[in-house]
Amino acid sequence: MAADHQLIATFPSDQVVVVMVPFVAQGHLNQLLHLSHLISAYHLPLHFVCTTNHLRHRTSNLRSAGDIHFHEFPTPPFTSPLPDPSIPFPTHLQPSIDSTLHLRRPVAALLRSLSHTVKRIVVVHDILMSYVVQDAEFIPNAETYVFHPPSAFYRCCSHWEKTGEPFPIDPESLNRLPSQDGILSPEFLKFVMLQRSHLNFHVGELYDSSRVIEGQFIEHLEREEISGKTKIWAPGPFNLVQLASDATVLENRHxxxxxxxxxxxxxxxxxxxxxxxxxxxxxxxxxxxxxxxxxxxxxxxxxxxxxxxxxxxxxxxxxxxxxxxxxxxxxxxxxxxxxxxxxxxxxxxxxxxxxxxxxxxxxxxxxxxxxxxxxxxxxxxxxxxxxxxxxxxxxxxxxxxxxxxxxxxxxxxxxxxxxxxxxxxxxxxxxxxxxxxxxxxRATAKGGISRNEMDSFISYISRE
Missing domain, CATH: 3.40.50.2000 (Glycogen Phosphorylase B;)
Structure with a gap:
């Protein structure tokens, strides 16, 4: 699926366009593909960018694209080692992870092309792709929104460890919180720190969560001393929830x-x-x-x-x-x-x-x-x-x-x-x-709290 750049020129000048920039790990990629389908239901054109290697393989089992325009950007060849069962962290993916840094130039070029023909470019990017989207800061009609792949609870834990400020769980639970020892490889931690150095101009944050699941933690993150003026939405789950019943058994099912x-x-x-x-x-x-x-x-x-x-x-x-x-x-x-x-x-x-x-x-x-x-x-x-x-x-x-x-x-x-x-x-x-x-x-149905969160997000990015 090569990028269809002819589509870019067809958008009216008052149009809002969403550009989705996912991280290459499948769990992260799936989350933003699901979010892309939710956004496209509001009839906003959406561009989904990724490396050629990952887009073809990772999207093969998901729903049809609809209004989503996929862009495959090549990266230099790399050697992909085999997984090592003795190491829990997937260090074998590091060359693939590092390859994403080469997306900066093509993503910037796509954003600049769009900026000439649309009212606003809304860049939704995985927090681990902050380096790639850094040039959006210098495009007047572009604004960025950070997607946090982990839970809101995880983010609250991290803030507590940095500041010592309590958050809404009991002290006994805090004492039993799993340590952060051994959760990342040194190479991946270096990659993470590079991304953090470019987290300084986004206007909003998104979580694949719902207030019925993590309401107290989302509210904690919304406090001004934590979020400042950054807006937070939790319109999840991003995955399809309202599914048909199992009543019909089809022979061609898995x-x-x-x-x-x-x-x-x-x-x-x-x-x-x-x-x-x-x-x-x-x-x-x-x-x-x-x-x-x-x-x-x-x-x-x-x-x-x-x-x-x-x-x-x-x-x-x-x-x-x-x-x-x-x-x-x-x-x-x-x-x-x-x-x-x-x-x-x-x-x-x-x-x-x-x-x-x-x-x-x-x-x-x-x-x-x-x-x-x-x-x-x-x-x-x-x-x-x-x-x-x-x-x-x-x-x-x-x-x-x-x-x-x-x-x-x-x-x-x-x-x-x-x-x-x-x-x-x-x-x-x-x-x-x-x-x-x-x-x-119930939260994802019409009038539910998650549906209202998505409506709020769409309303904000579509504002006059």
Whole structure:
């Protein structure tokens, strides 16, 4: 999908145009693709920019573009190492991450071209793309809005650590907050600091969250001593929430969904750790044994982490224990490729989600009313997990961040799965998660608080 620059000249002079600049990690990219569809529903033309490598691979499973105009910008070739199971942080993606710095010039050129034909350019960019959009500051009719991929809770935690100012959680919870030790690699931290040096001219901030989920934390961030004059919106979840029912079973649906159709309500735990995590063989074995011993139904996405190149895939085949697949074939579904996560989470048979707690996956689970077993790996994930288990109380903690270097044993896996899926404690979590999911759906419907947030954002960027 090459950029269609002929479209640029067709916009009327009083038009507002949105330019979306996502970060290349799939969770981040998915969030801003979902947001792009929400914005395009308001009939605003939207330009979505990314590297050629990532755009083709990452957008292949999402909805049709509609009013979204995709721009592929090439970057110099780079060597993409294989994922290293011994390192939780996806250091193998660093060359791909660094390649995004080359987007500065083409993005600036696109903004300058648009600036001559439209009233206002609204640049919505991932906080990790601040370097790329820095030239927008010098375009008179351009304004930038920062998208924060983590939770509002995570941002509150960070502010508290910097300033010591309390925020609305009890002191006991503060004392148990997971540390930031080991969440990033030194190379990625350097990349983050570069982005922060260009965070000085945005007029608004966006969160993939909702006030029904994180209202107290969003309100805390809105305080003038934290946000200043910067406006904040939380119009999430960005992912599609108002979905059709499961009543119609289509034969061409993904095989795992057809399998789910034949399982009882809330009986299946969905196991997936995103696209950046690769487990060691020992950890795969412990996870498999734990799932088997739990005696619970499951869907397990078994695949190595994506690489940073155009294919996004490795040739590594994850080896499962000898005879495992045969022993669990009556109650387990193994998926070695792409899985339709939202459809799985919203299915009536899905009763739990074992997750790395990336915020994109967390919001998808929350919006579908599914409780979680939390297994954080890096970045914001440990504190997202804490929010899910200790604040929202819709999850079972399986991986203690302070013991992150230890193997998660089969005993721990079995216990966590059984707690979530077949205990009174797990049933109460499922009840709370289902109610929160219903609140989220109400919030995104017409007149709901999240829909009103989106209306407010659109009204602001479209102002005279």
């Amino acid at each position: 095989k795992c969904l057809q399998w789910l159709d034949n399982q009882p309500d809330n009986s299946v735990i969905y196991v997936s750790f995103g696209t950046t995590t690769t487990f060691s063989n020992d950890q795969i074995r412990e996870l498999a044994i734990g799932l088997e011993r739990s005696k619970q139904r499951f869907i397990w996405v078994v695949r190595a982490a994506d690489t940073g190149d155009v294919s996004g895939l490795t040739d590594r085949i994850i080896e499962l224990p000898n005879g495992f697949e045969g022993r669990v074939k009556e109650r387990g579904f193994i998926e070695r490729g792409w899985a339709p996560q939202l459809d799985i989470l919203r299915h009536f048979a899905t009763g739990g989600f074992m997750s790395h707690c990336g915020w994109n996956s967390s919001m998808e689970s929350i919006s579908m009313g599914v409780p979680m077993t939390t297994w954080p790996m890096h970045s914001d994930q440990p504190r997202n997990a804490f929010l899910i288990t200790n604040i929202l109380r819709i999850g079972v903690a399986m991986k203690d961040w302070e013991r992150r270097k230890e193997l998660v044993t089969a005993v721990v896996v079995e216990e966590a799965v059984r707690t979530l899926m077949c205990s009174k404690e797990g049933e109460e979590m499922r009840r709370r998660a289902a109610e929160l999911g219903r609140e989220v759906k």
